[in-house]
Each structure stands twice: as structure tokens, then as C-alpha cells.
Amino acid sequence: MKFSASTLLLSAQAAAAALNNGTNPSEVPYYGLSPPVYPAPVGNGTSDRSWAKAYKKAKALTAQFTLEEKMNVTNGFEGLCVGNTGAVPRFGIPSLCFADAPDGVRGQEFVSAFPAGLHLAATFNKDLMYKYGKALGEEYYGKGIHVALGPSAGPMGRVMRGGRNWEGLSPDPSLAAVAMGAITRGIQDSGVIATAKHWLLNEQEARRRPSVDESTPERRVTDEAISSNADDRTIHELYAFPFMNALKEGAGSVMCSYQRANHSYACQNSKLMNGILKTQLGFEGFVVSDWRGQRSGVASANAGLDVVMPDHGFWGEKLVEAVNNGSVSEERMTDMATRVLATWYYLEQENNFPETTYRSYSTVGDPVNVQADHSDLIREIGAAGTVLVKNVNKTLPLKDVKMVSVYGYDATVPQSPWQNPNRYGGGYEVNFGWNTFNGTLVTGGGSGISTPPYVVSPFHAISDRIAKNKGTIRWDFYSEAPGPHYVNTEACLVFINGYASESFDRVSLTDEFSDNLVINVASMCPNTIVTMHHTGARTVDAWIDHPNVTAVIYGGLPGQESGNSLADVLFGDVNPTGKLPFTIAKKEEDYGELLNSTNSKDFFPEANFTEGLYIDYRYFDKKNITPLYEFGFGLSYTTFGFSNLETAVKADVNMDEFPDPEIDIIQGGHPELWDVVATVKAHVENTGDVDGAEIAQLYIGVPGDDTPARQLRGFERVGPLVPGQNHRAVFELTRRDLSTWDVEAQQWRFRRGTYKVYVGSSSRKLPLEGTITIE
Numbered sequence: 001m002k003f004s005a006s007t008l009l010l011s012a013q014a015a016a017a018a019l020n021n022g023t024n025p026s027e028v029p030y031y032g033l034s035p036p037v038y039p040a041p042v043g044n045g046t047s048d049r050s051w052a053k054a055y056k057k058a059k060a061l062t063a064q065f066t067l068e069e070k071m072n073v074t075n076g077f078e079g080l081c082v083g084n085t086g087a088v089p090r091f092g093i094p095s096l097c098f099a100d101a102p103d104g105v106r107g108q109e110f111v112s113a114f115p116a117g118l119h120l121a122a123t124f125n126k127d128l129m130y131k132y133g134k135a136l137g138e139e140y141y142g143k144g145i146h147v148a149l150g151p152s153a154g155p156m157g158r159v160m161r162g163g164r165n166w167e168g169l170s171p172d173p174s175l176a177a178v179a180m181g182a183i184t185r186g187i188q189d190s191g192v193i194a195t196a197k198h199w200l201l202n203e204q205e206a207r208r209r210p211s212v213d214e215s216t217p218e219r220r221v222t223d224e225a226i227s228s229n230a231d232d233r234t235i236h237e238l239y240a241f242p243f244m245n246a247l248k249e250g251a252g253s254v255m256c257s258y259q260r261a262n263h264s265y266a267c268q269n270s271k272l273m274n275g276i277l278k279t280q281l282g283f284e285g286f287v288v289s290d291w292r293g294q295r296s297g298v299a300s301a302n303a304g305l306d307v308v309m310p311d312h313g314f315w316g317e318k319l320v321e322a323v324n325n326g327s328v329s330e331e332r333m334t335d336m337a338t339r340v341l342a343t344w345y346y347l348e349q350e351n352n353f354p355e356t357t358y359r360s361y362s363t364v365g366d367p368v369n370v371q372a373d374h375s376d377l378i379r380e381i382g383a384a385g386t387v388l389v390k391n392v393n394k395t396l397p398l399k400d401v402k403m404v405s406v407y408g409y410d411a412t413v414p415q416s417p418w419q420n421p422n423r424y425g426g427g428y429e430v431n432f433g434w435n436t437f438n439g440t441l442v443t444g445g446g447s448g449i450s451t452p453p454y455v456v457s458p459f460h461a462i463s464d465r466i467a468k469n470k471g472t473i474r475w476d477f478y479s480e481a482p483g484p485h486y487v488n489t490e491a492c493l494v495f496i497n498g499y500a501s502e503s504f505d506r507v508s509l510t511d512e513f514s515d516n517l518v519i520n521v522a523s524m525c526p527n528t529i530v531t532m533h534h535t536g537a538r539t540v541d542a543w544i545d546h547p548n549v550t551a552v553i554y555g556g557l558p559g560q561e562s563g564n565s566l567a568d569v570l571f572g573d574v575n576p577t578g579k580l581p582f583t584i585a586k587k588e589e590d591y592g593e594l595l596n597s598t599n600s601k602d603f604f605p606e607a608n609f610t611e612g613l614y615i616d617y618r619y620f621d622k623k624n625i626t627p628l629y630e631f632g633f634g635l636s637y638t639t640f641g642f643s644n645l646e647t648a649v650k651a652d653v654n655m656d657e658f659p660d661p662e663i664d665i666i667q668g669g670h671p672e673l674w675d676v677v678a679t680v681k682a683h684v685e686n687t688g689d690v691d692g693a694e695i696a697q698l699y700i701g702v703p704g705d706d707t708p709a710r711q712l713r714g715f716e717r718v719g720p721l722v723p724g725q726n727h728r729a730v731f732e733l734t735r736r737d738l739s740t741w742d743v744e745a746q747q748w749r750f751r752r753g754t755y756k757v758y759v760g761s762s763s764r765k766l767p768l769e770g771t772i773t774i775e
């Protein structure tokens, strides 16, 4: 079947319409199709003066490069780091060092373990998001790493059991977008190139890569990777949306993902790379393949891939040959090299960049200590992303307690020597399983893990508090049914966790041992306080209604200061402000088709994103399913009231339906997308009896019935407020916030009409309602 540009457009419209009237969009031709977009746009630095300056220098160099030298800077080579480009000694261009992970420099000593992305998202705190990126960037910089392989907004968390959701930020595009922008800016303000990953639709681990028979000379593919099939509007409004903010903040690198997207491998998908990323979003930097994610030579080059990792993949000398025989234009190859060098200049890495002391997987004896005082920030973010969801009769904070008992292996540090006497505890070893008899979970598994220099366990931090208060602490870390000896202490603190990792998806959101432990303790102890460390949503239906379960905390993946962060909340030094960055269903089945990744035995497996825009809370709203704890929910030790909603539309900006076509696209998209077009204000008052801050949340209902009923479009931390005090939250709405992606016009477009405005403390507790009218 052949598609012309106009059939594509019509089909795209049909796909969008199909989504709205309930037809299965997978039956519509455009759905699952990646229309060809060629040639690859040539980077030119027109986004701003810094890019222009960087491009001028880069172009002057690449004009003198031989083809082999261009090949060098665009290919992976053996070296110190997880990825290394080739050097060009003739011009003093060094090999660039690429290293993981989004929550800390992985596999090294004297580095910090930051909270995971999902934990950061739970803070709903823009200031902390920036500081996180800044501190992380400083650590990369100190180790001489040019390119940080993060932040991640893919997976977003479409599939609740997805193995890598914790590395990303949130299934809500606005929350993820704000975090992506802030982290990117932070990392790059430290002089390190940030890599927004994984572009795009990388929502599950199952069959994310093809199976290759390495014993055959042609490396025969025995199974292709999953194809994530999504319609154009969903791609723009949901999955690409967070990446836009990273680009707006100058992201120098984007990593294309392993799987197929609309049937074309992401690292050779011209629609995604040449089309959306480099044309619509004006990307000036370079696209790097995920590690061994390149599936072709000529096709990937022409589709917009700029750097292959970790080795030559299908390029190397073959790329030079392809240019010599005309399969890839020399202009394309020059552009690839120019993009790499321009990004290097953009970050000013030519000036005194530290020597690379990073060593791939070897951890002994690296003298460079980059931890600085980041532990304070880590502790603060750890507490700020801790979410309190149940607190009966002010069980928490624990005030002047003298005796507590602690249960569950998640309370203590991992017992690695128990598991394997040849292994040390801590460090890289934290990646080795978190089952029974392991320890507290501070990060997940796979390439996205941090490497803690030390771990403050919950037990350690709680012991410290009890010791200071001249109290007594008792514990049983490993029993599933602890004996009754100490259950009449003032509080029974139960710790459970849920592990997940790159390369496989979860099989359950719960585990029997943990649920049994909670029930067993609660059956004897009238004051059972449960803390979960988890890599994503964790359902709690087995025990949440137990009358003896008096307080429940979603403790996320807090990084090295885990216990301190938690104790700060438990003992009331920090009044919690954390909010759930995902929906907790009453039972797993309530997530419906979005519970599991797609498992298929087909040679060409398919994951059909037929739910379109409706993932997480948007799905629950659409299906009218009441969650247990909704997106955005989290308790404080005080209470808040909301009043005085005011909305205003700006008078001094372009309010035409489409952004001005005369204005050029810059990195991040059309500049007018970021214009503030409306403001919303509301008063937040501390109506309780202790000091506290609240995360005020703004949700928008776009006119028309083809869009989620409510979408988060703003969040502001208000406070701390003393009891009785009130403060105004001011939300600024950009053109993009109030637009939908018009598939036909291939533009963001205002919907004329009345937008609903909701302000409150979660996606379902929205006491203030108003409107904004765009005429």
C-alpha cells in the first residue's frame, strides 16, 4: 500500500477521530505508521546566540575534517566510559565520555546516590528539581564526564508494571515536563551535556530489543522488537511533551530508544528524528543511539541518528564507504559531526574540562571525590518526595516516643555477604536482587541505578532518634510472622519494598511476603505504621483497611540518605508535602489494559496505545473508576483551605489560533508556545494547627469532549504557612498548556471556547472551579 502526503493526513485525522469515538485506531492506516521525513535537517545554531557561536566554531572545524575524522566523532570506541567517541588529535578534540545514570554517576566511588526520578517527581517542587540537576551535573563534571545519560521521561509509566518507570518522572506530561526542563538546565548549568531519553514510546521492557542470533555471520534476527503504536496527537500531547521542556532548556543530546515506534525502529525512525525532533522541535544537538540500539547503517544515518554507541554498530568504515558511494550524503555526515562538536562548544567544554577519571565498572582507587555537600540536598529531596497517604488520629508524627519495634528487611541495609560471600555490601552490589533477606531499597536495577557511597537505613536513622530520646528499639528484620514480644510498643514500624529493573517488567504490584508481614504485625499491634520503598505504584488492598494500620507512607526510592529523610517525616521535623506522581488503584485489575506490558510471541510484536491520551488518572477519570489514592494526593500534618480563585487572560500576546507562522522554530518548538497567555491565582490557607506547606495544583479541562476531563497544568509550593496564615499561589499558563495538537495543521492550536479551571490539593480534591475563555 502506498501513502501520499494527503492520504497520510486524512488517515491521521481519521485516527484521531477514531480515538474519540471509540473505534479501534489500530484499524486506521496512519496509526502505527511512520511516514518518511527526509532529508535530515542540518543543524545551524539559529536558536540563540550561544548555539550560533558554537555552530560557527564547530563548522569551521568540520570543514577541515577528513571523512575518517567525522566518523571518529560520531562513533563509539573502547575507552574509560560507558560510551566514548573517538578523538581528533589533529585539532585537539578529545574523546567524549558518556556515562549513566539519571540518579547518580553509576559504578564509581565517592559519588552520591540521589533519589530516583520518580521520587523527585513526587516532590512537585520545581526548585528541588533544578537543584537536583545542578548537583548531579557537578558530580559528572568532577569525574570528567562530558555527557550524562539522563534525565529520562521515557518510560513515562503508561504500563503500571513497567520495569523502568522509576527512572522516569511521571505518567503526567506536565509534571514530567517541568522536571525534565529543570533537571536539564541544572545538569547543563554544571557544564555537562544532558541526554533526554528514551526517544520515544519506550514504555515497556518486554521485547524492547530484537533477539539476534550472534552465531550467524549476518547476526540473524530471530525476533523483532515490540512496536509501540501511537497516534500523532498522543505522541505530541503525551509522550513528546516532556522532551520539549528539556529541549527548551538547551538539552544537547537525545537518546533514541531500543524498540520500534509505529513499526520503525526508533533509531532509524525518520518521522521521530528528522520530523518531530529536528524539524518541529528545532533540535540543535545530537541524537545518540541507545547502547546497541542501532538497527541499520545507511537508514539510521539518513533518518537523523548522529552518534552510534557503544561501538561502531553498522557504521565505522562502512559509513565512510556509504558517503563515498552516495548512499549517505557528505552533508549528512558533516552535520552529524558538527552537531557533536557544536554541543561540546555550546557547553564550553573546550575550556579546562576536568580529566576523565571515570572508569567503566572498575571502582577501586578513584581518588576524585565529587560528593561535596550533596547529602544535605539528597536528604531534603528524600523527605520532600515522601508521601503520607493514611494517618489515623494523628498517629504521625511520632512525638516523644520511648519504645518502637521495627519489622521487615527493607528497614535495614542489604545482607549481600549472606547472599554471596564473595560480594561486598553497598556500592555497585546494591543492584543484586532485593528479595527476602536483602535490604532497604534506595534505587532500582539496571543501567539506571545509583551507586551509594553509604546507605543510611531506616533502622539506623530511627535508632539514632530513639537513642537521643533515651528510649528502646526492638527489631525483627526477617520473619514473615514476627513473634508477639514487642508488638505492644508505642509503634510497630513495618518496612516493605517492591523492586523493578531495566530489562524486565514487574509481574505484580505487590508481593505475598510483604503483605503477610503487614497483616501479621497489624493483627497484634494496634499502632502499625507501614512504609513502602517502591519502584512505581504499589497496591495495598490486602491490608489498607486494617484498623490497626494507622499510618501509611509511600517512601519511593530516596537514595543514600533514605533513613534520615524518612525519620525527618516520621518524627515531624519535616511536615510532608510529597504527592503521588501516579494513581494507586483499589486493586490491580482497575488499571485495566494499562497494568501489564504487551507480551506477544509474534515475530513482529505490537503494543497498541489505543487508549491515546488516557493513561494514569486520565484513564481513571474517563472510565469513572474511583482510585484508592489519586494522582497528586498526599497528606500533611496540617490541613489547608483554598479560596479566591481568579483567572485572567493576557492582553499583550498573540492570541491567534495558531502560533505566528512568520516566526522561526527554535530548539523546543515554536517560541510562542512558551508565551504566558493566562494566569490563575488562588489563596491557600493553613487551616490546621501546625506549620506546613502545600502543593497547590491546577488542572485544566480543554473545551471539547475528545480531551481528558482534567489535565495537570501547574503546581506551586505554597508556604511554609503558620496556622491561620494564607498565601497566594500564582500559576502561569503558556500557549502550549491551553493548546491541543492539530493533526491536520501539524501545529499546536488554541481551542476557542471556555476552558474549565480547577485548583486544589490533588487531581480529585479540587475545591475551586472557574473558567478561562479564549475567544
Ligand code: NOJ
Pocket: 082, 100, 149, 197, 290, 291, 447
Ligand atoms: C541501555 C539503557 O537503555 C540506557 O538507558 C543506558 O543509558 C545505556 N544502556 C547505557 O548504559
